[in-house]
Amino acid sequence: MRQVPNVTLNNGVEIGQLGYGVYKVPAADSFALVSQALEAGYRSIDTAALYANEAGVGRAVRQATGDGGPLSREGVVVTTKVWNDSHGFDRTLTAFDESLHKLGLEYVDLYLIHWPCPEQDLYIQTYRALERLYHDGRVRAIGVCNFEPEHLRRLLDATDVVPAVNQVELHPWLQQNEVRAVNREAGILTEAWSPLARGQLLTDPVLLRIAAGLGRSVAQVVLRWHIQLGNIVIPKASSPARIRENRDIFDFQLDDGAMAAIAALDRGHRSGSDPGRVN
Numbered sequence: 001m002r003q004v005p006n007v008t009l010n011n012g013v014e015i016g017q018l019g020y021g022v023y024k025v026p027a028a029d030s031f032a033l034v035s036q037a038l039e040a041g042y043r044s045i046d047t048a049a050l051y052a053n054e055a056g057v058g059r060a061v062r063q064a065t066g067d068g069g070p071l072s073r074e075g076v077v078v079t080t081k082v083w084n085d086s087h088g089f090d091r092t093l094t095a096f097d098e099s100l101h102k103l104g105l106e107y108v109d110l111y112l113i114h115w116p117c118p119e120q121d122l123y124i125q126t127y128r129a130l131e132r133l134y135h136d137g138r139v140r141a142i143g144v145c146n147f148e149p150e151h152l153r154r155l156l157d158a159t160d161v162v163p164a165v166n167q168v169e170l171h172p173w174l175q176q177n178e179v180r181a182v183n184r185e186a187g188i189l190t191e192a193w194s195p196l197a198r199g200q201l202l203t204d205p206v207l208l209r210i211a212a213g214l215g216r217s218v219a220q221v222v223l224r225w226h227i228q229l230g231n232i233v234i235p236k237a238s239s240p241a242r243i244r245e246n247r248d249i250f251d252f253q254l255d256d257g258a259m260a261a262i263a264a265l266d267r268g269h270r271s272g273s274d275p276g277r278v279n
């Protein structure tokens, strides 16, 4: 097994380029599955207040990094997010306290605004609260999710700390080239959510052909494509076998022909919500 490589955020914090996402992981399973992911070599876990499984995530991280555990707390990145009903400066600080309490950790590594919620028009105040948490040392890095270029430009103009990541839906059927370019220009890393389009693209004939040629699964080919593009990627899986399968993407390469064939699959297909419409 090859180690998951780290990438460096714009403030120097390191994060595994491959992490484990836990949307729809039931609270009762989150301890076991996150423990298995950490055992399999993942060092970054992506949760959110919305997912209602922060307690199990935190317990798994505490067990793996506590006295006698195999890992150091500094070596694991825990991401959580402020949900849409907690936008605004004070409400965000309260939501953060609740998440930290559920996680049972001393600090959060990466704290993100979950959606810009443009109709609420509070994301600048929400981000100001993230900046406060960052300056107070309660989070190691801050960022956003689902920010379209217009939201990002406004945020960059109005605030001081450049987001470390912009986590957006991204996969071969929704390649987000404009968002990726704006992120790159601002020094923001692109993190891909639903990197497998929630499983919808696993029967794509082009991907099946590339996977067959390499003797890999389609999921592995798609995750490898993300890695070669420079994305951070956080697939969710519900079994130890799939958790390991998704990790095993660092011992092969997609050649230029395969990368070009995948680039041609972009079709603007969303498997989740449209950021302009979530409020």
Ligand SMILES: NC(=O)C1=CN([C@@H]2O[C@H](COP(=O)(O)OP(=O)(O)OC[C@H]3O[C@@H](n4cnc5c(N)ncnc54)[C@H](OP(=O)(O)O)[C@@H]3O)[C@@H](O)[C@H]2O)C=CC1
Residues within 6 Å of the ligand: 020, 021, 022, 023, 024, 046, 047, 114, 145, 146, 167, 168, 192, 193, 194, 195, 196, 197, 198, 199, 202, 217, 219, 220, 234, 235, 236, 237, 238, 239, 242, 245, 246, 272
């Ligand atoms: N910031 C945001 O707004 C959002 C963030 N996210 C984050 O991104 C993470 C990943 O996105 P998610 O929506 O879960 O979708 P993914 O694209 O990661 O797909 C998950 C689905 O793919 C299946 N799958 C995973 N690995 C394999 C495999 N090797 N072979 C076959 N099927 C596989 C899973 O099945 P099974 O579970 O049965 O194994 C599940 O049904 C989330 O868990 C969450 O952390 C997600 C949505 C929005």
Ligand SMILES: O=C(O)C(=O)[C@@H](O)[C@H](O)C(=O)CO
Residues within 6 Å of the ligand: 023, 048, 050, 114, 271, 272, 273
């Ligand atoms: O998983 C998340 O983090 C989400 O916010 C999404 O799943 C979102 O609720 C969605 O796209 C629903 O289709």
